[in-house]
Amino acid sequence: MDERLAKQLEFALTIDKEKNILRQTHLSSHGRRENDAEHAWHMAVMAYLLKEYANEPVDIAKVMIMCLIHDIVEIEAGDTYAYDEASHADKKEREDAAKEKIFSILPDDQKRELTALFDEFEEGLSAEARFAKAMDNVQPLILNNSNGGSDWREHKNTYAQVYGRHSGTRAGSEKLFEYTDSVINKHVEDGNILKPE
Secondary structure, eight states, rough: OOOHHHHHHHHHHHHHGGGOOOOEETTHHHHEEEEEHHHHHHHHHHHHHHGGGGGGGGOHHHHHHHHHTTTHHHHHHHOOOOOOOOOGGTTTHHHHHHHHHTTTSSSSHHHHHHHHHOOOOOOOOOOHHHHHHHHHHHHHHHHHHHHTTTHHHHTTTTTHHHHHHTTTHHHOOOOHHHHHHHHHHHHTTTTTTOOOO
């Protein structure tokens, strides 16, 4: 086997570990906690289905690959719960180290390509990154909504926390922001998200 193929297959096997990283969000119908790979797959499919709602024209293949790779770093860095402020303090440092370790398995050209896509997603400055980030917000929200807001209720999430995260959806999709806003307000009314003081 040549060296390039060996590196690509090693990377493919390494990212299988993403299936072991459990998130705080539960699957629909009150299922088990979802893993990072399921989250990424779901986001990518949603991006394709919902592309007509992007605020700007997007390269949907680029959006989908961003969705698929955005949490690979959590294999080494661990999952950082969206509403845990303390764990966000060193998140970038942990994820940068993980990105270097994991993407360095690849041939140099693919390492550069995936690193650039990961960084573009994190920076959120392109139309594709903004839409991919909207998917990262909407995907767990639809699961939480399907479960009666139980994850928000369990973690005692506040309106400021949930709305603060979902306000970023607007940059990628005004239409999906309108949807998330209505879902959040319903769960505030139902007591699943703690009301503002």
